[in-house]
Amino acid sequence: MLPSGPTLRHALVIGIDGVRFDLLGQDTTPSIWAFGQAGFLAPVTIDEATPTWSGPCWATIVTGAGVAGHGITSNDLTGHRLADHPDFVTVATRAGLSTLVAVSAWPPLALPEDGGPLFAEATRREFVARHERSLAGWDAADEATTGLAAGILAEDGPRLSFVYLGAVDIAGHLTGAGAAYRDAARAADRRVGRLLEAVRSRPSYEQEAWTIVVVTDHGHLDQGGHGGREPEVATAWAAAAGPGIDPGGPPAVTRQDQIAPLVLAALGHPGP
Numbered sequence: 001m002l003p004s005g006p007t008l009r010h011a012l013v014i015g016i017d018g019v020r021f022d023l024l025g026q027d028t029t030p031s032i033w034a035f036g037q038a039g040f041l042a043p044v045t046i047d048e049a050t051p052t053w054s055g056p057c058w059a060t061i062v063t064g065a066g067v068a069g070h071g072i073t074s075n076d077l078t079g080h081r082l083a084d085h086p087d088f089v090t091v092a093t094r095a096g097l098s099t100l101v102a103v104s105a106w107p108p109l110a111l112p113e114d115g116g117p118l119f120a121e122a123t124r125r126e127f128v129a130r131h132e133r134s135l136a137g138w139d140a141a142d143e144a145t146t147g148l149a150a151g152i153l154a155e156d157g158p159r160l161s162f163v164y165l166g167a168v169d170i171a172g173h174l175t176g177a178g179a180a181y182r183d184a185a186r187a188a189d190r191r192v193g194r195l196l197e198a199v200r201s202r203p204s205y206e207q208e209a210w211t212i213v214v215v216t217d218h219g220h221l222d223q224g225g226h227g228g229r230e231p232e233v234a235t236a237w238a239a240a241a242g243p244g245i246d247p248g249g250p251p252a253v254t255r256q257d258q259i260a261p262l263v264l265a266a267l268g269h270p271g272p
């Protein structure tokens with residue numbers, strides 16, 4: 001049955017920092033795996049011109065511009081050209097849509113620190129746990145960010161939301177790509193499941209058109225760390241599902257700079 005009123009388009013992007021592609025599967029990440037079955041889940045090779053650090057990779061993902069455009073080459077965003085290449089949340093906010101940025105523990109995404117914020121404008125901005133250092137602290141910050149974002153998604157349902165979880169990357173840096181890293185990925189996957197469930201719990205869900213993206217920025221070496229061109233580091237991934245995305249069809253994203261156009265197109269915006 002067709003909805004009686006106009007269908008309101010929504011988008012949710014869940015960014016999980018530093019999750020190796022070879023970690024994904026039914027055992028470790030069942031929520032992400034099942035989500036990919038509803039659309040696509042595919043490896044994304046980081047462009048040769050993009051250092052495999054969080055700053056440049058996330059900047060490319062959220063702006064659709066490469067390093068030559070946004071000008072970010074490290075985790076210090078100072079000197080960026082984001083005014084010329086704004087992030088998708090800022091673009092949507094300026095177009096009059098309600099937006100949310102919910103960020104766990106890495107300041108420059110959300111705050112004017114280290115050259116940030118990456119996200120210039122948002123209707124609502126939530127930043128949980130300033131300057132965490134320990135894995136337990138990051139895990140708690142991710143948990144709090146998830147709870148906060150799930151509540152906002154279920155009740156307010158912003159037209160575009162970006163939720164950032166960072167504990168998996170910290171586990172990789174502190175312990176390498178072993179058991180603790182896998183446990184952190186399991187926890188992140190459960191949080192993805194909670195966010196998806198929050199969206200589906202909306203009383204108006206059946207009358208809404210949701211495009212959802214789950215994406216990482218880079219991988220990790222076996223011993224932990226990134227920044228180079230090793231396949232386990234330079235292979236990121238993205239999953240997406242929603243109207244216009246064929247389940248099991250060819251992936252609509254094979255490059256990091258294709259995500260922002262996909263998100264904005266899903267909202268009916270011509271793009272960056």
Ligand SMILES: [Zn+2]
Pocket residue numbers: 017018053054055169217218
């Ligand atoms: Zn990262």
